[in-house]
Amino acid sequence: EAQVTQNPRYLITVTGKKLTVTCSQNMNHEYMSWYRQDPGLGLRQIYYSMNVEVTDKGDVPEGYKVSRKEKRNFPLILESPSPNQTSLYFCASSSHLGGQSGNEKLFFGSGTQLSVL
Amino acid sequence: AQTVTQSQPEMSVQEAETVTLSCTYDTSENNYYLFWYKQPPSRQMILVIRQEAYKQQNATENRFSVNFQKAAKSFSLKISDSQLGDTAMYFCAFMKRNGNQFYFGTGTSLTVIP
Numbered sequence: 383e384a385q386v387t388q389n390p391r392y393l394i395t396v397t398g399k400k401l402t403v404t405c406s407q408n409m410n411h412e413y414m415s416w417y418r419q420d421p422g423l424g425l426r427q428i429y430y431s432m433n434v435e436v437t438d439k440g441d442v443p444e445g446y447k448v449s450r451k452e453k454r455n456f457p458l459i460l461e462s463p464s465p466n467q468t469s470l471y472f473c474a475s476s477s478h479l480g481g482q483s484g485n486e487k488l489f490f491g492s493g494t495q496l497s498v499l
Numbered sequence: 500a501q502t503v504t505q506s507q508p509e510m511s512v513q514e515a516e517t518v519t520l521s522c523t524y525d526t527s528e529n530n531y532y533l534f535w536y537k538q539p540p541s542r543q544m545i546l547v548i549r550q551e552a553y554k555q556q557n558a559t560e561n562r563f564s565v566n567f568q569k570a571a572k573s574f575s576l577k578i579s580d581s582q583l584g585d586t587a588m589y590f591c592a593f594m595k596r597n598g599n600q601f602y603f604g605t606g607t608s609l610t611v612i613p
Contacts, residue, residue: 413599415600415601417603422508422605423605424503424505424590424603424604424605424606425590425601425603426603427600427601430599430600432599438599440600441600470542472544474544486532486594487534487546487549488544488546488601490543490544492541492542492543493542493543493544
């Protein structure tokens, strides 16, 4: 089954304790991205990647890191989490974003609810 | 950056009735895509409908249709024969053609009342 898999679904941590949220897709997609969802603010892009070893900042990258060493994986790293990073996080992927296929759309993971105390 | 505005934070509709969710966007681009995503209580993001700006015909998917007004930069979603399973948060999104970023609105929480 084609899917984007995020882990964990729920995570409670304390300020300053490094954490990683994993994201993996099995559709051979070039494009992957991370979003955070906050009430009243919708989804905002954190980072995106057009392909292996190619990453770029989105609209709210501060406090986050990403890496794209393999095509299927795109982990989100919080080196020193703070309470303002408490949010619902989504990973997404697409095969055609940035191209000219006319079939652009995002496939989303099931989300990670993060609480930083 | 592009902006997407959803001015209705919450809406409700009686089961079997029709409801329209509004979305406006601001862009200087001529070629782009617009989307409506549904997020039920399960939190999963589900693509409802997609519109290509260079197509004048409004997209439809079963009970879901859009009213795309390019000059007005408006992209509303109409849900006909509303069902209880339509209860969800709905997000409007924009992406320019050949772009690499999606821009989302703040969402409209829709409740279908039995």
